Amino acid sequence: MSGFEFESLEKTLENHIPEDELTQVKRILFGNSTKKLELPACAVSAASERDFELQGHMFQCASEQLRPPRRIRVGLIQNRIVLPTDAPILDQISAIQSRIAEIVEVAAMCDVNIVCFQETWTMPFAFCTREKELWSEFAESAEEGNTTRFCQELAKKYNMVLVSPILERDGLYSTLWNTAVVISNSGKVLGKTRKNHIPRVGDFNESTYYMEGNTGHKVFQTQFGKISVNICFGRHHPLNWFMYSMNGAEIIFNPSATVGELSEPMWSIEARNAAIANHCYTCAINRVGTEHFKNEFTSGDGKKAHHDLGYFYGSSYVAAPDGSRSPGLSRTRDGLLVVELDLNLNRQISDKWSFKMTGRYAEYAEELAKAVREDFKPNIAKE
Template structure:
């Protein structure tokens, strides 16, 4: 499912299916195991491998042209605690209709896709599911046009959430629904929000995007500003969940705060394109999972979204009608620094990991990051740093000659 298109008189390169598929194609099997050990880590001495997907989920996926992956990440058996087995799912998807179609037609085309993918998650017994950033619309913010794109914004209790509530009740599933929120109570302002819907279809709460990018095409502050909700962690029947939306993954203290608030699973619903952040994609979440001792589900949308009007970029590129290719590659990271296989770079997909949440505490007890951290020292430093009169702690070599 490779794609090629012409723009600015040049041919865009064909998109590869996935890094894993290339490794498996060209590296001999005996060497591949060692390569995967080095690149992707190990869980209890073995690489995280793809597990069989049941027939019902396979049939749904085949009929609706999306990929399903399933893997397991285990913990050691304990004497006093029973295993805490949870199935986590993440969904990546392309848009379902052209961006010049009527707004509600665009929304319904995506909802129809997502419904089938949640059906497959339900068939696989997923307990906690997260969708991609603003799943119900194209990622139009970087066009800097207000209309028609703000018409996708909905109140937390709107149509998109009502759909998610129905699906959560249907499958006894906690679903995290990242959406463009219209806050009707506070001046109808807009926020990049994730609504957490409980397995009974109830709204548990919401989290918002803490860090807004201002880089290249991605200058989203013309639509919404940074959250004031902090780093909420939602206690559900299936574990404690945090949501670190998109650009927040580049901020280490953001990850830290979700961990200190007790997260066992942190989702990172994102929208990022080839050439911007892909070399960082495979390492940031793994680093966060290991240093904060929780599971991370990293979600990126997929496909190339073309817009009716040209827009210019913050990095000097000629005017263009798309941001580039959203490279998918959604995957899971574990507290022990292994990772699951990733979804395709070019196809819609559902990735599922069966995990034992006991692994979070087991890794804490092994590495002692929280025990050895110097929070009081960091707190003092940050307090000093935000003082306008702060001076960096630099010790200068006296032998350096001053100009």
């Protein structure tokens, strides 16, 4: 079995671990168990007909005497591109929009309140090819572009908040950005946030395509809670998660595009650890499939030129502040993960563990201020 064909860790455990041990194995690996969320038969049937995986899970949360539950449903969508990378650009965009529209419709059947798509969902992940002219044509306005108008219609139709990561072209200077547009359930553009950290590793040398973000750690107040978007490579930076949390995020989405040989051992850890450390929910989304490019490219690492990045391994999941996480979607199939969560759990876990209350932020800030100076000397005691 090749790495690409391996369906999911969860299915392998269920197939090979004795049933009387499986519960304890899952508890140790995944934290407190989630409950299966019963989804409408029409949604299950539609997902089967449209050939994508549909999972539903629910996190447990204690009831409180003074606060009513704040239950909402999030939907994470992972998908492969629909047409080959050398198909006409408008055809590629149209095909992906049609695919996403039919998955979002199923999310609406499942009463999802907030949906997040994968990183630069409208296009192939071409920021490895060393070519710019063709791929920059996918860039568009965050406020008035075709993709945003498409999402506005879906948001209004289904009373749903949409998080839409795109390649943005800023009209003022024609600067390119890796941007997530947040669209309210009213259909209005609530705002945008730009990717703070740009990778320079392996094939992922993206700094020639777009700039580091300049929108800070913005949080969006929606009808369904305060959300933020930590785009892809930002998940490797603990302080990035931390600052979104410090600005009040209750749910942090992490739309990504990452391949097996590079990052898969980290995938199940980083978003989950961020949920624990920051007393909030985190949502990790990754695309699936292998995207082939007509012209071969190199990584500058001595390896032979190649036509693809490898396989995107999906495995999208949601993590809760108590350390539990949902099962992941398939590593190989398009999918929709529907998770019901109670935002009250954030404060309940904060009251229990008090990571923020016990954080020494003034001391950290003072040390960091020193560390970024050119005359910084590490605090090392020597004999």
